[in-house]
Amino acid sequence: MEEVLEFFSNLFQAENWPPRWYCGKWTSFHGWLYIFSNLAIWAAYFAIPLIIFIFITKRRRDIPFLRIFWLFIAFILACGTTHLMDATLFYYPAYRLSALILFICALVSWATIIGLVKVLPHALKLKTPAQLENIIYSRTKELQVASINLEKQNSQLRDFAQITSHNLRAPVSNLITLLDLYKIDNNQKNKNDYLVKLDEAADKLMQTINDLSEAVKINSNKDLIRDTNRFETVLNETVKSLSALVDKYNAEITSDFSQCPTIEYPTAYLQSIFLNLLSNALKYSSPTRRATIHFKTTIVDGKTVLKCEDNGQGIDLAKYGNKMFRLNKTFHGNDDARGLGLFITKNQVEAMGGTITVESEPDKGSTFIINFS
Numbered sequence: 001m002e003e004v005l006e007f008f009s010n011l012f013q014a015e016n017w018p019p020r021w022y023c024g025k026w027t028s029f030h031g032w033l034y035i036f037s038n039l040a041i042w043a044a045y046f047a048i049p050l051i052i053f054i055f056i057t058k059r060r061r062d063i064p065f066l067r068i069f070w071l072f073i074a075f076i077l078a079c080g081t082t083h084l085m086d087a088t089l090f091y092y093p094a095y096r097l098s099a100l101i102l103f104i105c106a107l108v109s110w111a112t113i114i115g116l117v118k119v120l121p122h123a124l125k126l127k128t129p130a131q132l133e134n135i136i137y138s139r140t141k142e143l144q145v146a147s148i149n150l151e152k153q154n155s156q157l158r159d160f161a162q163i164t165s166h167n168l169r170a171p172v173s174n175l176i177t178l179l180d181l182y183k184i185d186n187n188q189k190n191k192n193d194y195l196v197k198l199d200e201a202a203d204k205l206m207q208t209i210n211d212l213s214e215a216v217k218i219n220s221n222k223d224l225i226r227d228t229n230r231f232e233t234v235l236n237e238t239v240k241s242l243s244a245l246v247d248k249y250n251a252e253i254t255s256d257f258s259q260c261p262t263i264e265y266p267t268a269y270l271q272s273i274f275l276n277l278l279s280n281a282l283k284y285s286s287p288t289r290r291a292t293i294h295f296k297t298t299i300v301d302g303k304t305v306l307k308c309e310d311n312g313q314g315i316d317l318a319k320y321g322n323k324m325f326r327l328n329k330t331f332h333g334n335d336d337a338r339g340l341g342l343f344i345t346k347n348q349v350e351a352m353g354g355t356i357t358v359e360s361e362p363d364k365g366s367t368f369i370i371n372f373s
Helices: 002-009 028-059 066-088 095-124 129-184 188-220 231-241 243-248 267-283 317-323 341-351
Strands: 227-230 252-256 262-265 292-300 303-310 355-361 365-371
Touching (some): 028 066, 066 095, 129 188, 227 231, 227 267, 231 267, 231 292, 243 267, 262 267, 267 292, 267 341, 317 355, 341 355
Parallel strands (some): 252 292
Antiparallel strands (some): 227 262, 292 303, 303 365
16 A cells, blocks of 8 residues: 555656666667657547547537447547657656556556447447448338329329219219209109109119229228139139120130239239120120130230230220220210229229230220239
């Protein structure tokens, strides 16, 4: 204990040791090289913490592991001070002070090591700039896709609102008019006629509501299970279910699924798509020639494409193209046409992330092209 007290009480005294110039055989060049080197190291060791200090206080207050930066500042300053003291010993041999500075430097050094060991697992989890760029790129792509999907959904909602308004306005207006006429007409025979018409109008309104309800179900059913389906099997089942129509029009139905024989897709949707495409081709076949309908699958850009080509009546796309897949839109005057099949098919395809387009010319036939997602 006495030695400790004696050490600190004489901390700045230098009488017990000669200046370092007199310890050993120093030449002027050797001595000044030693002194200037230590002073240069000391200056650098003080400049580096100053730069780090400016960085963490004025530029980047949100940098991770801020305490480690402060520990490094203390560590570098302590090391620099030992070099300053080493140069000073040539003229002022305060070896007690030098020992204390070295001890402080040792403490700070080990504190820094402990701090580094603690943060190392967390630091290793930090992403590299390249990884961050990839993450940002991936998130940006995801946001772009989400934005496109959101805009698509908004567009579908706007279209559905217009469809609903358009398709409900007429039957509702018809019902109101018939009710008003029923109320003001005192002729019982006329009243009976109005009741018949009201019943028909109510049936028409209910059919419209059911059609719109079917569209809502399709667009809200996006998580359907994708099954492995063979195109040939689905087509054969569809032909069997429409055998009466096939016989009626003496249709020749061919297919080529060699490039892509199967698909992962909801079975109910695929069956519905084939049913609507085939029944549409049959109902609108040309009265002047035998109906021929050809189904084919291909792979385009890694995605499955289904084509349904017929030689039927065709349609003037310049005139009706923008109405082709709308609800209750018919173009050939068939009594049994409701304008529902293609509307449902379009919604089913788009609900699963795909697209449907059509190529057609009057009296030359149509080709429906479905790009599955």
